[in-house]
Amino acid sequence: MATLLLAEHDNEKLNDATLRAANAAIQLGAEVHVLVAGQGCAAAGEAAAKIAGIAKVIVADDAAFANQLAEPIADLIVSMADGYDAFVAPATSNGKNTMPRVAALLDVMQLSDVTEVISADTFVRPIYAGNAFQKVQTSDVKKVLTVRTTTFEAVALDGSASVEAHGASVGNSVSSFVGAEIAGGDRVDLASAKIVISGGRALGSKDKFNELLEPLADKLGAALGASRAAVDAGFAPNDWQVGQTGKVVAPDLYIAIGISGAIQHLAGMKDSTIIVAINTDEDAPIFSIADYGLVADLFEAVPELTASI
Amino acid sequence: MKILVPVKRVVDYNVKIRAKADGSGVDLNNVKMSMNPFDEIAVEEALKLKEAGKAEEVIVVSIGPDKAQETLRTGLAMGADRAILVQAEGTIEPLDVAKILKGVVEAEGPDLVILGKQAIDDDANQTGQMLAALLGWGQGTFAFKVEMADGTVDVTREVDGGLQTVKLNLPAIITTDLRLNQPRYASLPNIMKAKKKPLDVKTPGDFGVEVKNRLTVLETTEPAARKAGIKVTSVAELVDKLKNEAGAI
Ligand SMILES: Cc1cc2nc3c(=O)[nH]c(=O)nc-3n(C[C@H](O)[C@H](O)[C@H](O)COP(=O)(O)OP(=O)(O)OC[C@H]3O[C@@H](n4cnc5c(N)ncnc54)[C@H](O)[C@@H]3O)c2cc1C
Ligand SMILES: Nc1ncnc2c1ncn2[C@@H]1O[C@H](COP(=O)(O)O)[C@@H](O)[C@H]1O
Numbered sequence: 315m316a317t318l319l320l321a322e323h324d325n326e327k328l329n330d331a332t333l334r335a336a337n338a339a340i341q342l343g344a345e346v347h348v349l350v351a352g353q354g355c356a357a358a359g360e361a362a363a364k365i366a367g368i369a370k371v372i373v374a375d376d377a378a379f380a381n382q383l384a385e386p387i388a389d390l391i392v393s394m395a396d397g398y399d400a401f402v403a404p405a406t407s408n409g410k411n412t413m414p415r416v417a418a419l420l421d422v423m424q425l426s427d428v429t430e431v432i433s434a435d436t437f438v439r440p441i442y443a444g445n446a447f448q449k450v451q452t453s454d455v456k457k458v459l460t461v462r463t464t465t466f467e468a469v470a471l472d473g474s475a476s477v478e479a480h481g482a483s484v485g486n487s488v489s490s491f492v493g494a495e496i497a498g499g500d501r502v503d504l505a506s507a508k509i510v511i512s513g514g515r516a517l518g519s520k521d522k523f524n525e526l527l528e529p530l531a532d533k534l535g536a537a538l539g540a541s542r543a544a545v546d547a548g549f550a551p552n553d554w555q556v557g558q559t560g561k562v563v564a565p566d567l568y569i570a571i572g573i574s575g576a577i578q579h580l581a582g583m584k585d586s587t588i589i590v591a592i593n594t595d596e597d598a599p600i601f602s603i604a605d606y607g608l609v610a611d612l613f614e615a616v617p618e619l620t621a622s623i
Numbered sequence: 624m625k626i627l628v629p630v631k632r633v634v635d636y637n638v639k640i641r642a643k644a645d646g647s648g649v650d651l652n653n654v655k656m657s658m659n660p661f662d663e664i665a666v667e668e669a670l671k672l673k674e675a676g677k678a679e680e681v682i683v684v685s686i687g688p689d690k691a692q693e694t695l696r697t698g699l700a701m702g703a704d705r706a707i708l709v710q711a712e713g714t715i716e717p718l719d720v721a722k723i724l725k726g727v728v729e730a731e732g733p734d735l736v737i738l739g740k741q742a743i744d745d746d747a748n749q750t751g752q753m754l755a756a757l758l759g760w761g762q763g764t765f766a767f768k769v770e771m772a773d774g775t776v777d778v779t780r781e782v783d784g785g786l787q788t789v790k791l792n793l794p795a796i797i798t799t800d801l802r803l804n805q806p807r808y809a810s811l812p813n814i815m816k817a818k819k820k821p822l823d824v825k826t827p828g829d830f831g832v833e834v835k836n837r838l839t840v841l842e843t844t845e846p847a848a849r850k851a852g853i854k855v856t857s858v859a860e861l862v863d864k865l866k867n868e869a870g871a872i
Contacts, residue, residue, distance in 0.1 A: 385762070407783045411764050414756070425838075446640065447844055447846060448843050450839065489792070492788040552786070553783055561783075605853070622858060
């Protein structure tokens with residue numbers, strides 16, 4: 315049979331997470347179909363057709379899917395389920411919201427945050443904030459997985475799959491969209507950035523966070539991230555939180571500034587290629603995983619670093 | 624209205640667990656256990672709604688071993704009115720947890736179930752969504768703000784890129800994110816009082832559920848440790864290393 319990959323998109327473009335999840339979907343070994351559900355999403359459907367190695371794109375264009383609410387999207391996927399034996403989405407906030415609903419409706423256990431596909435029924439996934447990894451085999455006939463995007467390379471965009479429209483609509487009498495505050499801006503996307511600069515509680519205020527970290531990020535073309543403490547204190551937006559219960563990132567270079575290195579934070583960044591930590595406390599746990607540690611006051615070290623790059 | 628809050632007993636968030644050398648699992652001997660932190664936030668939110676006059680009763684429920692009674696007592700000491708333990712040993716996967724919770728919901732008739740977004744042991748982030756699906760209810764996951772209205776609830780959610788608000792018809796499912804509130808500590812008098820609050824003990828069978836796991840854990844391993852790095856003594860040295868040794872900038 316086939317694998318259905320739920321695409322993540324803004325009706326125009328696909329995101330990088332989808333291309334990475336496509337890699338995992340292809341590794342399952344069956345033909346992969348990509349579902350692009352949205353409203354006015356023809357362009358995203360065309361973009362999906364370029365994903366290398368997939369067989370077909372199915373575009374479900376309907377007002378019900380405009381805001382990617384979990385209830386109608388899950389119902390849509392379940393209505394298509396007969397033709398598929400695996401359902402894959404990136405472990406983004408959308409994927410995490412929708413896929414367990416699909417799994418429950420199909421009466422199967424979801425595999426969350428899969429980091430490795432061993433075979434069509436055996437996967438590796440992290441538990442306990444990534445302090446252990448489980449190799450698990452599922453006995454369910456249909457598989458539902460979300461994929462940790464940092465461990466899969468994005469597939470190329472040089473394919474030319476066919477695109478077909480999915481006509482059926484689904485109702486939703488239980489939830490509706492009220493509004494969203496989505497930060498636009500030209501800051502590099504945290505999830506796919508090559509360099510990430512994260513600030514912690516030690517920054518002290520939102521003003522200082524921005525004043526110190528933005529110039530450095532601009533110079534390096536980096537994304538900004540934060541510890542939970544910095545987000546809780548209002549220095550940085552919620553979706554900048556890196557960690558077990560925030561975003562997982564694995565850039566080429568991660569610079570942790572004024573972050574102690576709690577296990578929940580490490581869970582989100584310890585797969586970065588090079589880790590730099592700047593902290594006044596030479597015993598801070600972050601130094602135990604840093605390639606380069608600098609024991610220094612960030613209020614002096616960061617401006618100096620920015621000036622010397 | 625009633626609010627049901629499922630709470631899970633998990634390894635305390637301060638503990639760094641170790642995988643057993645033979646790959647058979649994680650070592651949980653003599654490890655400190657606590658209520659899953661997201662569930663504390665869920666209890667807190669339910670109590671706030673009760674204090675605001677939007678709910679009459681807060682019921683905490685846990686599925687797990689006898690020891691999970693401690694977790695339920697913590698919820699009662701925070702201020703929940705009564706507790707239900709659904710006794711089950713070993714691993715109970717989120718799908719079975721959701722099925723048992725569906726049974727509890729049908730028996731108790733709450734208008735709102737508030738769960739944590741994620742248990743910090745299995746890191747599954749599934750149970751609330753699964754319960755919503757099984758009940759056919761709307762779901763407000765990763766809640767940042769909850770506002771009750773007449774017959775509906777508005778849930779502002781933490782999503783990639785920012786915040787999203789959805790309106791759910793009641794009854795509904797909410798799962799908590801970190802910024803929803805700051806959970807209270809139980810005071811000593813309340814801990815004493817909690818000992819006298821009702822705690823019912825049930826079995827999965829009482830809700831027509833037979834626990835049958837779908838996943839077989841073949842191996843549990845620790846990730847490779849990073850090799851020890853070095854301390855640099857100045858910003859200039861750091862920049863030099865990043866440029867010339869790591870080629871990172
Ligand atoms: C359920 C749960 C989930 C969690 N999820 C996450 C998560 O996803 N991500 C996450 O990050 N955390 C998470 N946490 C929180 C985590 O446990 C830590 O509390 C948090 O990471 C600490 O943030 P911090 O390092 O900024 O603050 P702190 O631990 O307070 O560290 C501040 C550091 O700054 C240093 N410092 C102080 N002044 C200076 C200075 N002038 N110059 C340089 N350094 C200085 C200090 O030495 C210290 O090491 C979670 C916690 C729980 C309970
Ligand atoms: N055994 C359990 N008993 C009670 N509640 C649970 C249990 N397992 C999961 N939950 C609830 O479901 C949430 C999400 O768990 P999970 O899907 O395992 O990450 C938790 O925060 C709890 O609110």
